Amino acid sequence: LKDSRVVSVGIVGVSGYTGRELLRILQLHAYVRITEVYGETSAGRRLHEVYPFLDKNTASLEIKDFFKEKHQAEFYFICVHHGKAQELVASLVEEGKKVIDLSADFRLKSAAIYEKTYGVKHKYPGLLETAVYGLPEIYREEIRQARLVANPGCLARAAILSLYPLLREEMVDVSAPIIIDAKTGTSGAGRGLREDLHFPHMNENFKPYAALYHRHQPEIEQELSFSTDLNISFVPHLLPVDRGILVSSYVSLKANLSKEQIAAVFKKVYAGEAFISVLLSGYPELKGVRGTNNVHVGFQTKDRRAVIFVALDNLLSGASGTAVHNFNLMAGFEEKEGLSALTPLYP
Ligand SMILES: NC(=O)c1ccc[n+]([C@@H]2O[C@H](COP(=O)([O-])OP(=O)(O)OC[C@H]3O[C@@H](n4cnc5c(N)ncnc54)[C@H](OP(=O)(O)O)[C@@H]3O)[C@@H](O)[C@H]2O)c1
Secondary structure (H helix, E strand, O other), rough: OHHHOOOOEEEEOOOHHHHHHHHHHHHHHHHHHHHEEOOOOOOEEEEHHHHOOOOOHHHHEEEEOHHHOOOOOOOOEEEOOOOOOOHHHHHHHHHOOEEOOOOOOOOOHHHHHHHHHHOOOOOHHHHHHHHHEHHHHHHHHHHHHHHHHEOOOOOHHHHHHHHHHHOOOOOOOOOEEEEEEEEOOOOHHHOOOOHHHHHHOOOOOOOOOOOOOOOHHHHHHHHHHHOOOOEEEEEEEOOOOOOEEEEEEEEOOOOOOOOHHHHHHHHHHHOOOOOEEEEEOOOOOOOHOOOOOEEEEEEEEOOOOEEEEEOOOHHHHHHHHHHHHHHHHHOOOOOOOOOOOOOOOOO
16 A cells, blocks of 8 residues: 555535445545545534544544635545535535535436426536436446546436346337336435434335335436437335335336346346346345445346346445445546445344
């Protein structure tokens, strides 16, 4: 390890769930020094007051107010909610920093679709053109060159990974409906308090939400509509678990394909991908990926119908893990740096 390779990093929104996961991962990263951390209501406190379990190198860092500080790190992770992130991102880009934004503010290429989906005005539409959608499995080379990466939504990443190979290889009958049935743990909503996410309400409960109108649908359509608009029904459900996403995507195939033939397409399209495992038997499950940056993919098929199953951890592969994957590409590090030590918590 040469000191000259160490990159200084700032985390904006360190007190939230994705910010906390970034702290955990970046402490395992050999070439990162976290030099600045920012919060809103937590500003003025030291990190160990918010997270008593941190290692001593970062524990004493003070959480600061973004708008009152000089920003001196090379890279910034933005872990705040959509609408709020825009301004922080734009000012850092203007200052010449490299930025990975975990919010939805720079994912959609169309400001009009963003405004319709999120009900927020986009103040920096010019930046939408330069932002690269941070899905390494599709945009690896663009991410390497990017100054601003828009990290995908957690459900969107799972849904896109489930459908991209068969659509790209033109094996899906796109005139037929595509159904994306998604289940997610409650940490996907962040750490804010909400009555419908309280323990007595969520525990042993299970329910759909935002059916057919979820905000990740335009993002999924943007990334998957190769030649024609797709007929997608996207229905997420809330699971009474802390973390984890399981997506089941239903498609009609142009021709009969065996499970092995479908697996072969996925293995070809995702060949060499560090975090994607194609399971030939059994089904992906949350406990196989929980706490890791891994994505497990499985299949079932019958009479020109196929179901693709994808499991990932919403806070890792769905957020902070992929953000570090993107960071590694942008900074020229090995793709798994900081991420390979994360193995599943089981049981
Ligand atoms: N949770 C997931 O699974 C997930 C997955 C993919 C993407 N995302 C996206 O990632 C972003 C963060 O999500 P999250 O779940 O980590 O949210 P969260 O737990 O609700 O945390 C948001 C954090 O933003 C901070 N913040 C707000 N305004 C700020 C400002 N002006 N300067 C600095 N910090 C500020 C807050 O700090 P204080 O505590 O100090 O007030 C809070 O800790 C969101 O855009 C979300 O959509 C989340």
